[in-house]
Amino acid sequence: MGSEVGAAPKAGPRRTRRAVLFGGVGVFAVAAIAGQDELRRAWWLLPGVGKPRKEGEVDHAGVGWTSASPANWRLADRPEDYRVDRIVVHVTQGSFASSVDAFKSPFHQASAHYIVGQDGRIEQMVREMDVAFHSGNRAMNERSVGIEHEGFVDRPQDFTQALYAASARLAADVCRRYGIPVDRRHIVAHSEVPGTDHTDPGPHWDWDRYLGLVRSELATAPA
Numbered sequence: 572m573g574s575e576v577g578a579a580p581k582a583g584p585r586r587t588r589r590a591v592l593f594g595g596v597g598v599f600a601v602a603a604i605a606g607q608d609e610l611r612r613a614w615w616l617l618p619g620v621g622k623p624r625k626e627g628e629v630d631h632a633g634v635g636w637t638s639a640s641p642a643n644w645r646l647a648d649r650p651e652d653y654r655v656d657r658i659v660v661h662v663t664q665g666s667f668a669s670s671v672d673a674f675k676s677p678f679h680q681a682s683a684h685y686i687v688g689q690d691g692r693i694e695q696m697v698r699e700m701d702v703a704f705h706s707g708n709r710a711m712n713e714r715s716v717g718i719e720h721e722g723f724v725d726r727p728q729d730f731t732q733a734l735y736a737a738s739a740r741l742a743a744d745v746c747r748r749y750g751i752p753v754d755r756r757h758i759v760a761h762s763e764v765p766g767t768d769h770t771d772p773g774p775h776w777d778w779d780r781y782l783g784l785v786r787s788e789l790a791t792a793p794a
């Protein structure tokens with residue numbers, strides 16, 4: 572499970588590096604091409620956000636969409652403003668539904684880009700271009716995609732074949748789109764993130780199996 576508590580300052584100032592460079596000009600440029608429907612939902616046309624977003628738009632084919640509370644993530648324009656070169660593997664320590672609810676809560680102080688269920692379903696809750704608060708480490712959050720897996724670290728039976736397969740397809744897609752190497756330096760455990768006190772995904776997570784599945788997905792997927 573992700574948590575920002577006790578880590579680097581929560582959601583920093585909304586003015587990102589891009590905002591400093593382009594100021595209000597970017598807002599008008601985006602607004603000019605966005606059209607009336609987009610303008611009514613202008614909250615995302617803030618400095619630092621170079622691209623209009625559509626509610627429900629997802630980054631990986633076939634996943635569902637539920638928006639995490641805006642309190643649990645930060646607007647960004649990745650990979651333009653931050654390079655994405657890590658995947659952080661998490662375990663929810665709760666059910667799929669309770670994790671979705673947690674990330675929707677403005678008091679939870681954490682979120683992840685994706686939650687993978689034991690039945691293989693996936694819900695995206697934060698756009699990959701944005702920074703989800705999942706690792707407890709600001710720099711790691713800015714450079715990574717966070718994937719939660721439904722289960723408990725001490726219950727190996729929670730890590731089903733369907734869960735591994737769906738997560739591996741997702742991870743392979745992320746690796747392909749950002750050019751991330753499939754190895755344990757770039758696909759890391761939450762427990763390996765500097766400064767964290769979290770233990771997920773724990774000793775029962777089968778890294779060899781997972782990376783093998785990611786590699787075979789990449790080998791068979793269209794270029």
Ligand SMILES: [Zn+2]
Pocket residue numbers: 572573660661662705761769771
């Ligand atoms: Zn975690």
